[in-house]
Amino acid sequence: MVHVCGLLYPIRMPSRNIQKIDLSDTYYHAYARGNSQQKIFLDAQDYRYFIGLFARYLSIGPKTGKADVVYPHYRDKIELLAYCLMKNHFHLLLFQRDQGVMKKLMQSIMISYCRYFNQKYKKSGGLFESRYKASAIGADEYLQHVSRYIHLNPRNYRGYRYSSLRQYLDVEPAEWLQPQKIQALFASTADYETFVSDYEDQQRMLDNIKHELAGY
Numbered sequence: 307m308v309h310v311c312g313l314l315y316p317i318r319m320p321s322r323n324i325q326k327i328d329l330s331d332t333y334y335h336a337y338a339r340g341n342s343q344q345k346i347f348l349d350a351q352d353y354r355y356f357i358g359l360f361a362r363y364l365s366i367g368p369k370t371g372k373a374d375v376v377y378p379h380y381r382d383k384i385e386l387l388a389y390c391l392m393k394n395h396f397h398l399l400l401f402q403r404d405q406g407v408m409k410k411l412m413q414s415i416m417i418s419y420c421r422y423f424n425q426k427y428k429k430s431g432g433l434f435e436s437r438y439k440a441s442a443i444g445a446d447e448y449l450q451h452v453s454r455y456i457h458l459n460p461r462n463y464r465g466y467r468y469s470s471l472r473q474y475l476d477v478e479p480a481e482w483l484q485p486q487k488i489q490a491l492f493a494s495t496a497d498y499e500t501f502v503s504d505y506e507d508q509q510r511m512l513d514n515i516k517h518e519l520a521g522y
Contacts, residue, residue, distance in 0.1 A: 330405045333387075333443040335452055336412060339395040341435045346394055346423065353391055353468045355422055359415045360386060364482035378414055383407040385484040388453045390460065390469035397456045401487060412438045448515065453488045454502050455515050463502070474498055 340346040347353050362369045364386055368379040384407045388399035402408045420433040443452055457474075460466040472478045474485055475495055492498040 328405050328409070329442060330403060332402050333449060333452075334398075334400045334402060334408060334440045335443060335456075336398045336400055336408065336438050336440040337395060338412075338416060338434045338436075338438040341432050343394055343435075344433075346396075346419075346433055347391060347468075348427070352423070352426075356391055356396070356415075356419055357468070359418055360389070360482045361480070362418075363411060363414055366481055378410065380407055380411050380414075381482075384411055385487070386482065387485055387488055388456050388470045388474075389483075390456045390466075392459055392468075397459065399453055399456055399488075401484075408440065412440075450488060450491050450501065451515050453485075454505065457502055458505055471502065 347356070362371075362377050363380050364384075366381060369377045371377055383402075383404040385401040385403070386398060387401055388397075390397045400408055400411075416434055416438065423433050424430055443449055457463055457469055457471040460469065463469065463471060466472075470483055470485065473480050473483050474489070475498075489495075489498065492501065
């Protein structure tokens with residue numbers, strides 16, 4: 307077992323997720339919280355750094371770091387469909403093409419961010435409460451609702467800068483985000499925007515989604 311930045315690997319998921327964690331061609335809602343509910347984003351730079359990790363690992367071409375070290379490149383093996391970063395947790399909607407890649411991507415992101423955070427704020431130890439949690443999305447009809455659930459996390463979701471809704475509405479396109487599987491379920495960008503805002507009539511569905519997504 308390896309201890310890196312407060313994260314232990316390997317570590318078992320909760321029993322309800324053990325059979326879900328490593329399937330190919332499967333949609334997942336993945337999320338992680340700060341240790342003891344602590345904030346994991348303290349200023350705008352923190353959010354930007356985390357989002358930069360999406361670009362590092364999911365851009366069309368591989369990225370290089372210091373000393374020309376090539377970062378792992380997961381673009382053709384997993385897709386990031388939606389995301390939302392909150393003060394003490396984050397949500398991702400993923401489509402895993404190849405078995406085992408979600409684990410690698412999440413480890414890469416969480417370890418890299420933990421190192422950045424600890425160095426910036428002169429801290430040590432774990433930032434996240436545990437390994438990330440993930441729940442497979444087994445029914446296609448849930449997919450659009452999960453994306454809405456993620457985008458509605460912030461109260462001011464329309465103007466929130468740290469979710470993928472702005473990319474969905476063509477405000478800030480990003481090559482590392484691949485929302486096409488969600489967008490294909492709607493006739494237009496305007497239709498998706500209406501769907502997201504029409505949450506009051508769908509509160510029961512959202513409650514069901516919340517229960518489905520690993521009891522988050």
